[in-house]
Amino acid sequence: MSAPDLQPGECWDCIVVGAGPGGWSAALYLARFRRRVLVVHDGRSRAARIPLTHNAPGFPDGVAGPELLERMQGHAGRYGAEVLEAEVVAAAAGVEGRDPGFTLTLKDGQRLHARALVLATGLRLEQIPLPHEVHEAAIEAGVLRYCPVCDGYEHIDHRVAVIGCDGQGAAEALFLRTFTDDITLLPRSNDELTREERAQLADAGITIVARPVVRYAPNRDRFDIHVEGVEAPLAFDVVYPALGCRQRTELAVMLGLEVDQNGSTDMRSPFGTRVPGLYCVGDIVDGLDQISVAVGHGAIAATRAHNWLRELEGSRLD
Numbered sequence: 001m002s003a004p005d006l007q008p009g010e011c012w013d014c015i016v017v018g019a020g021p022g023g024w025s026a027a028l029y030l031a032r033f034r035r036r037v038l039v040v041h042d043g044r045s046r047a048a049r050i051p052l053t054h055n056a057p058g059f060p061d062g063v064a065g066p067e068l069l070e071r072m073q074g075h076a077g078r079y080g081a082e083v084l085e086a087e088v089v090a091a092a093a094g095v096e097g098r099d100p101g102f103t104l105t106l107k108d109g110q111r112l113h114a115r116a117l118v119l120a121t122g123l124r125l126e127q128i129p130l131p132h133e134v135h136e137a138a139i140e141a142g143v144l145r146y147c148p149v150c151d152g153y154e155h156i157d158h159r160v161a162v163i164g165c166d167g168q169g170a171a172e173a174l175f176l177r178t179f180t181d182d183i184t185l186l187p188r189s190n191d192e193l194t195r196e197e198r199a200q201l202a203d204a205g206i207t208i209v210a211r212p213v214v215r216y217a218p219n220r221d222r223f224d225i226h227v228e229g230v231e232a233p234l235a236f237d238v239v240y241p242a243l244g245c246r247q248r249t250e251l252a253v254m255l256g257l258e259v260d261q262n263g264s265t266d267m268r269s270p271f272g273t274r275v276p277g278l279y280c281v282g283d284i285v286d287g288l289d290q291i292s293v294a295v296g297h298g299a300i301a302a303t304r305a306h307n308w309l310r311e312l313e314g315s316r317l318d
Contacts, residue, residue: 004038004082004083006084006110009113011095011101011114012036012037012113012114012115013030013035013036013037013114013115013116013309014036014037014114014116014117014302015039015040015102015114015116015117015118016037016038016040016118016120017040017088017091017104017119017120017251018041018045018121018122018282019039019041019073020045020046020047020069020120020122020282021068021069021072021291021298022281022282022295022297022298023039023041023282024039024073024075025072025294025297025299026118026120026279026281026297026298026299026301026302026305027039027076027298027302028075028076028298029299029302029306030081030118030305030306031076031079031081033303033306035306036080037080038082038112038114039073039076039084040084040085040104040106041083041086042087043085044122045065045122046122046123046125046283047065047068047069047291049136049139050065050150051140052064053065053291054153054154055290056291056292086107086110087106088104088106088107088251089105089107090104090105090251091104091117091255092105093255093275095113095114095115100115101113101277102114102116102117102255104117104251115309116277116278116279117277117279118279118280118281118301119251119278119279119280120281120282120284120297120298121249121250121251121252121282122247122248122282122283123246123247123248123283123284124245124248125146125245126244126246127146128144128188128216128239128243129216130216134218137218138218138223141218141219141220143218143222144223145238145240146240147289148172148175149175149290150290152176152179155176155179155180155238156179156180157179157180158179158180158182159180159235159237159238160176160179160183160236160237160240161184161185161223161225161236161238161240162183163186163187163213163239163240163241163242163243164186164188164241164242165191165208166192166193167194167197168242169185169193169242170200170201171242172242173185173204174201174204174206176240177204177205181205183204183206183207184207184208185201185206185207185208185209186209186211186213186225186234187209187211187213188213188241209227211228211229211230212227212228213228214226216239217233222236223235223237224236246263247262247263247264248284249263249264249284252278255278256274257269257273257274257280262286263284264286264287265280266285266286267285267287270285270296270297270300270301270304271301271304272308277305279301279304279305280297280301281294281297281298281300281301285297
């Protein structure tokens with residue numbers, strides 16, 4: 001799919017910002033509704049970092065994130081969706097000579113216009129401190145994981161470490177207890193567990209290490225963790241950091257949407273928002289951060305956007 005020949009002042013039916021599963025799902029539906037749709041992305045889809053997922057329906061042997069995205073892009077492109085790799089740095093409601101509409105500003109200063117807008121901008125993970133190449137190699141090797149819902153099944157009866165001695169770390173450790181009885185919870189720096197959380201972990205047989213982590217040492221077949229005051233490292237088959245994430249909702253906030261304490265948009269935002277013509281999908285929406293959920297969001301948002309445009313054009317079903 002080649003980059004489009006952008007013309008000054010042209011206005012797309014819809015622009016989708018983000019090229020993860022949610023964004024490509026929205027683009028596919030919009031293209032099949034015969035809408036002029038442009039996907040704009042900065043090349044940082046979280047799905048592109050997945051070495052192999054078994055949670056994507058229809059891929060029982062698993063599928064690599066890059067392959068899945070390539071398939072989805074080709075699918076949407078077959079029906080006319082276009083794509084532009086660029087970073088969107090600002091968004092505003094309104095297009096000169098058109099109301100309603102949206103204007104997006106790219107990092108190079110170029111502006112794009114659309115009558116409807118779908119935000120599928122995803123999230124950023126809070127990562128453990130490792131050099132980028134080492135971090136990505138650990139993910140590729142399968143010794144570092146960030147999504148228990150996605151990957152817990154692959155670690156049945158494995159030695160599992162969870163990083164983060166707080167409520168989130170406790171919740172992830174208890175969730176992973178479904179798959180293995182060998183779970184250790186370690187603090188990144190401080191132990192912030194409540195008495196109730198500590199009791200629940202003890203009842204589940206989860207080991208709590210009180211000493212903070214001083215060094216992470218991933219290998220091809222295991223993950224060693226060095227803790228303060230202990231010479232020998234603790235060895236695990238896989239490590240799950242439970243450090244949270246940051247939704248990439250800056251553009252949504254620029255357009256006037258409210259986000260919750262976690263930075264997420266309302267769970268109803270795939271159906272529409274307080275800003276006419278604006279829809280949100282995927283990981284920025286409050287709920288479950290999964291490929292299948294994002295794909296469903298994309299289908300909903302695209303259909304709602306298409307029907308909203310039909311109303312503007314004076315064509316709708318009663």
